[in-house]
Amino acid sequence: MNKSALGLSQWERALTQFCANRFAVVCLIILALIHGAAIFADFLAPYSFSNEDRTFSYAPPSKIHFIDENGQWRAPFIYGRKITFDQYHKREYLDQVEQKYSLRFFVKGDAYKILWMVPCSWHLFGVKEGGRIYLCGADSRGRDLFSRLLHGARISLSIGIVGVLISFSIGLLVGGIAGYYGGKVDDILMRVCEMFMLFPGFYLLLALRAVVPASFTSVQVYVSIIIILSFIGWASLARVIRGMCLSLKEREYVLAAKTMGLSDLTIIIRHILPHTLSYSLIAVMLSIPGYILAESSLSLIGLGIQDPYASWGNLLSEAMGIVKIKFAPWILLPGFFILVTVMCFNIVGDALRDALDPKSS
Amino acid sequence: MMLMQIKNLSVTVNAKAGGKKILDDVSLQISQRSIFALVGGSGSGKSTTGLSILRLLDPGLTISSGEVLFSGRDILKLPPEQLRQVRGKDIAMVFQEPLYAFNPVLPIGRQIEEVFLSHTDFSPQKRTAETLRLLDIVGIKEPRRVYKSYAHQLSGGMRQRAMIAQAVALKPKLIIADEPTSSLDVTLQARIIELFMKLRDDLNLSVLLITHDLGIVEHMADTVAVMNGGQIIETGAVTQVLKNPQHSYTQELLTYAGRT
Structure with a gap:
């Protein structure tokens, strides 16, 4: 008895029909990505959920630069930032040209446990001690929104x-x-x-x-x-x-x-x-x-x-x-x-x- | 020796509103290692009799009187848990169309195993081994393939054999076979009848054969009871009843079966 003689099972037929709906497949992939990201959140996020730095309250997203102030190409980096207030007491973050933090992959940071079991402190990306990277900006207490x-x-x-x-x-x-x-x-x-x-x-x-x-x-x-x-x-x-x-x-x-x-x-x-x-x-x-x-x-x-x-x-x-x-x-x-x-x-x-x-x- | 005795069994439909009797004072006796045939036209109450033995009538039908004595106990008075123990273990049932009697979404083997699951404490390995052995006993050539197959993937004869394998799994004393050959062609009918006879001898069991086919009755049964309109109108040894029918309805049945 081969498969074609028996015809498709209910599930195979359903699968074919589901895959024909490209939009739904894209949505399924997005869902898979979001869930995968949630499972490996500790590793993907540069900081833990409670890591805060109040000098960066509501800091806007960090700009990742490839060209430094002299017009030279270099590995991706971010500038250090300093908080100031304008005349209306609105926060302004100014790039400090002399402070450069290059973006690094597989860096040590906040300790966590992989899948709630194995202790680990590696993160996918980050910057060295002293700088803070905010991919999606910061909240009121300077915590990384992305994390x-x-x-x-x-x-x-x-x-x-x-x-x-x-x-x-x-x-x-x-x-x-x-x-x-x-x-x-x-x-x-x-x-x-x-x-x-x-x-x-x-x-x-x-x-x-x-x-x-x-x-x-x-x-x-x-x-x-x-x-x-x-x-x-x-x-x-x-x-x-x-x-x-x-x-x-x-x-x-x-x-x-x-x-x-x-x-x-x-x-x-x-x-x-x-x-x-x-x-x-x-x-x-x-x-x-x-x-x-x-x-x-x-x-x-x-x-x-x-x-x-x-x-x-x-x-x-x-x-x-x-x-x-x-x-x-x-x-x-x-x-x-x-x-x-x-x-x-x-x-x-x-x-x-x-x-x-x-x-x- | 007597195995089961049904005494004055009556079944009423819609009992609350006065009701109508669809089984009227049915009495019969099945002895050990015998094949008892219950014959009759459609709607004569054959299947209802079979189902009342296991107390599996539709909710609308009620057993209004009678006793079903099985090894000294009245099945109709058993508490639910003991009744469950009787079903499958002491009395098993084979249905007319095994395609519908197997769950389409579970492999055959898994369903046969359920009998062991609910009546024994066999380990999973033992359950599988026993199931394969049963499939072999009922004459299935490739037990392993059938074990994994779904009902719709098997031929009618194979399905019926698998169904019988399930029924004899726990060596019951009685098998109620409700038209077990009606959905099969003639050659297969003969094989299934042979299988029943062989199992009767090997496993020492009795069969209550519900059928309308007098040819099968003649081949297989020891005793026969003819039903019409919810009543048993004639009963006796097969040779006697078929050769020398007393009741006009039995004569009619024989006429239409072409053996006057």
């Missing part, structure tokens, strides 16, 4: 993925159980779902966040945000999965599994839920942006991740004053990253739906 964006990506992206995984496990299981057993169990579980769907999500989010003690450490806050988000997100999925299970449980292989004495849970997990996979995969892709946005909104209004830890939401919260945006426009960058990520997830999700849904043309 903080990369570290923030870890929190913002992982909350989306972990949150979705938790809420989908709950949603699949609850939907599966409700659909499989039917009757009273179904009634009760679906009424509970409806109660969760009844509340406007964001207010429920705020209310639940208010229950979390203020004394929590950052890690505890992070975990509690994930739990709160998953808590809100499972209900709508559970309803759809329940509907699919109502029809799937009538299949003969479910009856066959029962005659073999498989337990109900085994039947639900092995014989019913896998058939909802293509739907759930699409739903996962389309709901991750919701989690990223919810975390960002919480952090934006100061209820999420707390300084000095970075997430895209709390980085963006610095940009809440028009004056800051006027004089340090680079602090809007986290918003750009949120936009791009959310868009990419949506486009990839849509493309997945087109590829996996047999009813789409």
